[in-house]
Amino acid sequence: MSAEDTLLYLDGVSVSFDGFRALNNLSLTMMPGEMRAIIGPNGAGKTTMMDVITGKTRPDHGTILFEGETDLTKLREASIANLGIGRKFQRPTVFEPHSVWDNLELALKAPRSPLKTLTYAISREDRARIEDILDITRLSPKRDRLAGSLSHGEKQWLEIGMLLAQDPKLLLVDEPVAGMTDAETEQTARLLCDIAGKHSVIVVEHDMSFVRALGVKVTVLAEGSVLAEGSLDSVSANQQVIDVYLGR
Amino acid sequence: MLDVRSVDLHYGAAQALRGVSMTAEVGKVTCLVGRNGVGKSSLLRAIVGLKPISGGTINWDGADVTKLAAADRARRGIAYVPQGREIFPLLTVRENLLTGYAPLPRGKRSIPDEVFELFPVLDSMLERRGGDLSGGQQQQLAIGRALVTRPRLLVLDEPTEGIQPSIIKDIGRAISYLRDKGDMAILLVEQYFDFARDLADDWTVMERGEVVLAGSRMALNDEDVRKFLTV
Amino acid sequence: MLTRFFLMGLDRKAGLVLTVLALLAVLVPVMTLVVPEGSPWHVSIFTVSLLGKYLCFALLALALDLVWGYVGILSLGHAAFFALGGYAMGMYLMRQIGPRGVYGNPILPDFMVFLNWKELPWYWLGFDHFWFAAIMVLVVPGALAFAFGWFAFRSRVTGVYLSIITQALTFALLLAFFRNDMGFGGNNGLTDFKEILGYDIQAPGTRVGLFLATIAALALSYMIASGIIASKLGKVLVAVRDTESRVRFLGYNTESYKLFAWTLSACMAGVAGALYVPQVGIINPSEFAPASSIEAVIWVAVGGRGTLAGAILGAVLVNFGKSYFTGALPEFWLFALGGLFVLVTLFLPKGLLGLWAQLTARLPNAKGPNAKGKNAPNGKIADQKGM
Numbered sequence: 001m002s003a004e005d006t007l008l009y010l011d012g013v014s015v016s017f018d019g020f021r022a023l024n025n026l027s028l029t030m031m032p033g034e035m036r037a038i039i040g041p042n043g044a045g046k047t048t049m050m051d052v053i054t055g056k057t058r059p060d061h062g063t064i065l066f067e068g069e070t071d072l073t074k075l076r077e078a079s080i081a082n083l084g085i086g087r088k089f090q091r092p093t094v095f096e097p098h099s100v101w102d103n104l105e106l107a108l109k110a111p112r113s114p115l116k117t118l119t120y121a122i123s124r125e126d127r128a129r130i131e132d133i134l135d136i137t138r139l140s141p142k143r144d145r146l147a148g149s150l151s152h153g154e155k156q157w158l159e160i161g162m163l164l165a166q167d168p169k170l171l172l173v174d175e176p177v178a179g180m181t182d183a184e185t186e187q188t189a190r191l192l193c194d195i196a197g198k199h200s201v202i203v204v205e206h207d208m209s210f211v212r213a214l215g216v217k218v219t220v221l222a223e224g225s226v227l228a229e230g231s232l233d234s235v236s237a238n239q240q241v242i243d244v245y246l247g248r
Numbered sequence: 249m250l251d252v253r254s255v256d257l258h259y260g261a262a263q264a265l266r267g268v269s270m271t272a273e274v275g276k277v278t279c280l281v282g283r284n285g286v287g288k289s290s291l292l293r294a295i296v297g298l299k300p301i302s303g304g305t306i307n308w309d310g311a312d313v314t315k316l317a318a319a320d321r322a323r324r325g326i327a328y329v330p331q332g333r334e335i336f337p338l339l340t341v342r343e344n345l346l347t348g349y350a351p352l353p354r355g356k357r358s359i360p361d362e363v364f365e366l367f368p369v370l371d372s373m374l375e376r377r378g379g380d381l382s383g384g385q386q387q388q389l390a391i392g393r394a395l396v397t398r399p400r401l402l403v404l405d406e407p408t409e410g411i412q413p414s415i416i417k418d419i420g421r422a423i424s425y426l427r428d429k430g431d432m433a434i435l436l437v438e439q440y441f442d443f444a445r446d447l448a449d450d451w452t453v454m455e456r457g458e459v460v461l462a463g464s465r466m467a468l469n470d471e472d473v474r475k476f477l478t479v
Numbered sequence: 480m481l482t483r484f485f486l487m488g489l490d491r492k493a494g495l496v497l498t499v500l501a502l503l504a505v506l507v508p509v510m511t512l513v514v515p516e517g518s519p520w521h522v523s524i525f526t527v528s529l530l531g532k533y534l535c536f537a538l539l540a541l542a543l544d545l546v547w548g549y550v551g552i553l554s555l556g557h558a559a560f561f562a563l564g565g566y567a568m569g570m571y572l573m574r575q576i577g578p579r580g581v582y583g584n585p586i587l588p589d590f591m592v593f594l595n596w597k598e599l600p601w602y603w604l605g606f607d608h609f610w611f612a613a614i615m616v617l618v619v620p621g622a623l624a625f626a627f628g629w630f631a632f633r634s635r636v637t638g639v640y641l642s643i644i645t646q647a648l649t650f651a652l653l654l655a656f657f658r659n660d661m662g663f664g665g666n667n668g669l670t671d672f673k674e675i676l677g678y679d680i681q682a683p684g685t686r687v688g689l690f691l692a693t694i695a696a697l698a699l700s701y702m703i704a705s706g707i708i709a710s711k712l713g714k715v716l717v718a719v720r721d722t723e724s725r726v727r728f729l730g731y732n733t734e735s736y737k738l739f740a741w742t743l744s745a746c747m748a749g750v751a752g753a754l755y756v757p758q759v760g761i762i763n764p765s766e767f768a769p770a771s772s773i774e775a776v777i778w779v780a781v782g783g784r785g786t787l788a789g790a791i792l793g794a795v796l797v798n799f800g801k802s803y804f805t806g807a808l809p810e811f812w813l814f815a816l817g818g819l820f821v822l823v824t825l826f827l828p829k830g831l832l833g834l835w836a837q838l839t840a841r842l843p844n845a846k847g848p849n850a851k852g853k854n855a856p857n858g859k860i861a862d863q864k865g866m
Contacts, residue, residue, distance in 0.1 A: 039479060042284050042409075042439060081730065093725045095718045102714055112731050114739045119480065120711040152261035166729070178285055179262025182456075206285040207456060208479060220479070236479040245283070245478040247408075247440030 003068045007032040007170060007200050008053070013062030014224075015048055022048040023059065024224035032067075032169075035196035037211045037232075038204045040221035041245050046204045049221065050172050054087050055080040067169075086168035090175040092155035096148030100139050100158055103147050104130045107162035129165070136194055137161040138187070153184030157191060170200045177210050189213035208232075220244075249273050249309070250295065250401055250433055256303035257290050264290040266457040267304070272450070274400065275430040277423060279444040280437045281477060282454035288437045289331060291454070292405050295435070296328040297321045308401060322351040327399030331406045331437075333390040337379025341370055344378050344389055348396025356398065363392040366422040384415030391422065402426065403435045408443055416443060423447055441477055445470060488705030492788045496701055503530070504694045508687045524683050529802065531690040531758045533795045538697050538751035540778045540790035542744040545704050547776070548785030549713065550740050551720030553642045556649030557748055558771035560620035562762070564749025566656075567619055569669035569762040570603060571612035572680070576673050589671070590664050600662045609676055616753040617746045624745030625738065632734040632741075637723070646769050653767035668763025675757050686758070693754045697791070700747050704787055707740075716740055777816065780823045783830030792831060 003009040008030040015023040023045045030036055038046050051057040052064060055077040064072040072080055095103050108126055110116070134140040137157040142150065147158060156176055163171055173192070177185045189210055192201055196216075205211050211218065212232055220228045220235050222244040228235045235241050250272040257265035264287050272278040280288050293299040295306060297318030305314045313321055322328075335344050349357045364371040367388040373381065381389060387407055394402060404423075408416045420443060426432050427449070438444035451468055453461035453476045460476060461468070507530065510522040539561050546552040578585040582592040586599055605611040627648060631641060659665030678685040707713050718726045719733050727733050756762045765771070774797075782793025797819070804812040827834055 078730070081728070093722055095721060095725070097717055097721060098714060105711065106714055106718060106726075107729055112729075114712055114715075114735050117712040117715055118707065118710050119484075121483070150261075152263070155261065162729075175285065179259065179264055179457075181263070206283050208283070209456075218479075232479065242474075242478045246442065246474065247438075248442060 003029075003063075003065045005032075006030065006068055007034070007066070008202075009063070009065040009068065010049075010053075011063045013049075013052060013059045013064060015045075015052060015057060015059050021224050023052065023062075026062070026221075026225050028219060028226055030170075030200060030202070032200055033197050035192065035201040035203065035214065035216045037214055037216055037218045038202060038221060039206070039208075039211060039218060039235075040227070041247070043223075044221040045224040046221055047174070048224075050087060050174060050202070050204065053080075053172065054085060081166075084167065084169035085172065086163040086166055086170070087172040088159055088163050088174060088176065090178055092152070092159045094147040094150075094155050094158045094162065097146065099144050099146055100134070100150070101130065101143045103158055104133055104161055104165050107165035109165065109167050133161045133164050136164065137191060151184070153180045153188070156180065156184075156188065160191065160195075164195065164199070168199060170202070171195070173201060173203045175205055176203065177205065177207050185210050186213060250435065251307040252291070252295065252304070253307070254304035255291070255294060255301050255306065257287075257294055257299060258302045259290075264457055265294065265301070268454070268457070268459055269304075270452045270459055270462060272401065272433045272435045274433045275427065276449035277427045277434045277436055277447045278450040278452060279448040280435060280452045280454065281439075281441070281444055281473065283477060284439075286454040287457045288454055289405055290457075292328070292403055292435070292437060296326055296403055298328075319351070322397060325398065325400035327394035327397045327402050329387075329390045329394050329402070329404045329407060331409065333383075333386045335378040335381075335386050335389050335393065337377065339378055340375050341378060341381070341389055342374040344393050345370070345396050348393045351397050359396055360398070362425075363395050366395075366425060367392055367418070384411045387411055387415065387419065391419070395426075399432060401433045401435065405437045406439060407436070408438065408440045416440075420447060439477075441474060445473075484706045484710065485702050487709040488702055488707070490705065490709070492786070493701065493705045496788050496791065497698055500694050500698045500701075504691055507690060512683060512687060524686050527683075527686050527690050528758045531686075531693045532755060533798050534690075534693045534697050535751045535755035535758065536775070536778065536798050537791040537794040538693070538700055538754075539748050539775055540782070540794035541697070541700055541704060541787060542747035542751065543775050544779045544784060544787055544790035545707075545747070546740055546744045547779060548787075548790070549708060549720060550716045550737055552737065552741065553776070554645045554744075554772070555642045555769065555776065556645035556647075556772045557744070557775055559649035559652050559767055560624060560745040560748035561752035561755070561771075561775075562652070562656075562764075562766035563620040563623065563752065564616045565752030565756040565762040565766060566663060566669070567606075567612055567615040567749070568753035568756045569672075570606040570615075570663075571609060572672040572675060572757060573664075573669050574603075574607040575675065576671065579673050580671070588664070588669070590659075590667060591662070594659060596662075603662070613753075616749050620745040620749035620752075621742050624742045628738045628741040632737045646772070649767050649772055650769055653764055653769070656764035656767055664763070666764060668761055669756075670761035670763075672757065672760060680757055680760070689754065689758050693758070696750050696754060700750070701787060701791075703743075704747075707743075708787070712736070712739075774816070777820050777823070779830075781819060781827075781830055783832030786830070786832045789830050789832040796831075 006029045010026055010028045013023050013026040026049060040046055048057060052059045053072060055072060055075055059073055066072050066083060070083060095106065108129060134143055137160060139154065139157060139161065142154065147155065150158060177188050180188065185207065192203060192214060195201060203214065218230065218232050218235050219226055220241050227244060228238045228241050252268060252270050255265055255268045256263065268291060280291065282288055290299065294301050297316060301314065305312055307313065308324060308326060313324065336347065345359050369385055370389060370392055378386065378389065407419055423434060424447065427434055436444065436447065448465050450464050451462060451473055452459055453473055455476055461472060507522060507527060510520055511524060511527050514521045539557065543554060543557045546554055573588045576588065580589045582589050584592050587596060631644060636644065655661055656663050657666050672680050674680055675685065715726060715731055715736055719736055723733050778794040778797050779790045781797055782791065783789025801812060804815055823830065
């Protein structure tokens with residue numbers, strides 16, 4: 001498949017750590033506006049894959065293209081972040097002493113120098129943007145609450161909101177529903193579905209009911225490469241996938 | 249017998265275990281299985297005392313150990329073989345085994361012969377530093393070290409992870425042997441289904457922080473269990 | 480824009496602090512210069528200078544709270560910036576002595592004559608002008624802080640290690656300034672001042688003037704600090720205090736932010752030292768002693784770290800206590816100070832202001848610091864579980 005028109009194009013990506021092959025000739029493509037679920041057993045390379053996309057790890061071989069033309073393997077983390085690729089880690093790291101509103105204000109795309117922040121006065125556009133995000137993340141009634149007083153699920157949504165505030169083209173979300181209640185998990189699925197389309201999303205998860213609720217194309221990773229791709233039903237029926245999950 | 253009742257566990261605001269109840273009987277291997285992230289390791293850590301629980305009780309051998317520190321639980325016969333082995337890399341094999349003396353009263357301090365019978369390779373490497381052993385050898389050492397403490401509850405977290413097949417067989421044989429002796433309860437967490445199935449007397453299956461299926465090997469189908477492990 | 484900046488920082492605490500300072504600025508001069516000596520309402524000149532000294536310490540504490548309470552940098556060497564500012568002022572005051580010194584040399588201070596020096600070292604040039612000394616009061620601690628911070632923050636030194644090197648910094652300066660051949664008066668320091676800006680330094684009017692200058696400096700610094708904290712820059716600083724990597728991840732150059740707060744804080748501390756020296760009449764190297772910096776930390780901890788007003792409160796209270804104890808039970812003071820430190824660490828982690836906040840708290844759901852009462856407290860209390 002050619003890289004043209006794709007949002008993310010990985011081809012033959014390999015990464016080794018001390019002889020251990022974390023990624024083995026991995027190839028994967030994503031189109032703009034798509035949401036993809038990445039699943040796979042322990043050690044399959046899901047985290048390493050996100051690391052090479054965000055520039056935390058440099059691949060030994062292979063091509064990674066963003067929007068069909070930008071070579072991500074040549075860029076540093078900060079530059080990749082500035083391109084519009086945002087990553088959300090498993091544990092929520094919101095700013096606990098600040099309110100929900102302030103957390104979003106800090107994350108909002110705006111000049112980052114000390115002088116600019118000293119003299120910053122919130123504009124109407126910025127205010128509207130934050131209201132928007134409060135809406136999507138359903139945190140509007142809690143805008144003045146300290147982030148530290150939010151429930152675990154709410155912190156995760158706030159963090160997704162902070163990611164949205166940076167106006168990313170691609171969101172990489174790592175195990176967002178770990179530790180959430182059933183209701184929060186369902187809400188998160190809806191939240192991500194609302195986000196997809198305007199943004200592209202890659203979700204790594206173990207929780208199968210959540211993946212099912214997302215209703216998107218699933219890529220199964222195993223031993224550093226793509227084992228199967230398709231709907232959740234089709235990959236669950238795939239014998240190779242079954243074997244790999246059973247540790248065979 | 250290990251009797252876990254309605255245990256809740258939190259990491260900060262995130263709830264990892266929700267009302268988990270399960271048992272492990274002496275003379276049996278209880279296999280705790282489930283996909284990644286369901287809470288298996290969290291449950292083990294709660295049982296051995298490394299992580300305090302936020303609700304419920306943990307009972308061992310007729311006593312409530314919920315508030316006991318990990319060291320006190322070790323003195324009551326609970327031994328833990330953690331994921332990743334965690335042997336002491338700068339200590340020799342012998343010294344690693346000797347650390348097993350910690351919960352033992354003075355009179356009982358010796359390395360039982362069965363450690364070397366089950367894992368002969370340890371005997372030939374007594375003076376080798378722990379960090380210089382292969383993964384499989386380290387795993388055997390970790391189990392041996394646990395056995396030195398004369399456990400009555402042996403808790404193993406994914407002992408086959410990253411180990412070559414021949415040593416997996418040895419470990420499987422060792423676990424069988426220990427079960428057949430009849431004086432130990434064995435709680436085994438595994439991702440490798442076939443290995444677990446060959447050893448299991450009882451199954452406890454977890455999903456999203458809860459126990460979704462439990463029963464003896466006879467009562468449950470392979471299929472019933474496998475369903476919760478695959479996609 | 481400047482007014483907006485200051486208005487943003489004018490919260491209830493600021494209003495209270497500024498009101499108290501304003502009251503002092505009015506009452507104290509009246510009670511010392513106007514009220515006759517026999518009256519119980521009379522305040523002696525000695526007390527005025529004592530109060531002035533406390534307020535200089537309060538300014539140092541404020542500067543420290545800015546970096547410790549809001550950026551999370553535990554500086555165990557902040558008294559160094561205080562002392563440097565003090566020395567700059569001291570050098571000006573020494574030059575003002577002129578021919579009235581013991582040795583009568585119009586250019587060289589007594590200690591240099593004593594050392595047999597023939598001319599003024601180059602680094603003393605300019606200090607006979609007040610405006611030059613005033614600039615140096617800001618520039619010397621500021622430049623040192625900037626250089627130190629540049630290297631320290633860029634190397635990502637944080638936490639305990641950073642605190643240790645701040646200690647090393649002040650200790651090194653202590654050793655340097657103790658040396659007689661450094662040209663700063665050695666272990667005796669600079670003293671015996673006669674005049675400041677043409678006024679007799681001992682005169683009651685001058686003393687009151689210095690007191691008022693201290694109040695003005697403290698008030699202005701408080702407003703600057705408060706304005707910064709209320710701004711977006713302040714929010715970034717607080718975020719850096721809690722999770723620096725996360726802030727970096729958002730695209731902020733955290734080193735620049737830390738450097739800004741750190742340098743500003745050093746300049747404030749320098750001003751505090753400069754106002755301190757004419758009021759106590761001496762500056763010597765013991766101001767660089769690590770113990771001085773640690774005392775400053777105790778002031779902030781006692782009052783309540785991260786509140787600005789707490790720093791001022793703590794500095795005044797502890798120093799008042801010190802004056803009392805070293806007068807009444809001198810051997811007891813160090814024990815009291817140590818005990819205070821332990822007490823605050825164990826039982827009052829948020830200091831006195833924190834205790835006050837706890838006692839007066841009615842809301843189980845905390846609000847963000849800039850909510851300014853936008854949402855009424857009543858309706859939200861039960862809303863904990865709601866999603």
